[in-house]
Amino acid sequence: MAEITDEDRERVKLLQLITSSKHEFKKLTLEQLKRLQELVEKKDYSHDKKAHKSKVKLLARINVRIYELTEGKGIWN
Template sequence: MSEITDEDRERVKLLHLITTSKNEFKNLSLDQLKRLQELVEKKDYSHDKKAHKSKVKLLGKINVRIYELTEGRGIWG
């Protein structure tokens, strides 16, 4: 069994912040979002098709929120 790393702990902590809130990503700062994006991208879920699909979906949501914070509220909002 693989050892739990500090990065694993940090990733779980950030994921916990977005899953325990109705506003999901709105509670995270830009730096936290970028760090979460980096940590999720590093994690390999190729052995589990469902987990990999969830990872891709989550990365899409993170990218949207980063775009909203850097470029303004969004195209339609």
């Protein structure tokens, strides 16, 4: 069985923050979002098609939120 690393713990902690409420995602700082993006990108989910699809969707949401924080609100808000 694989050992749980500090990065795994950090990734899970950040994921728990954004899954506890749909508005929690907007409360993360830019640094937290960038760190979460980095940690999620590192994790390999290629063995599980559903998990990989969720990873791609999450990364897209993170990218949108990072864009909103760096460039101002999106054109839809």
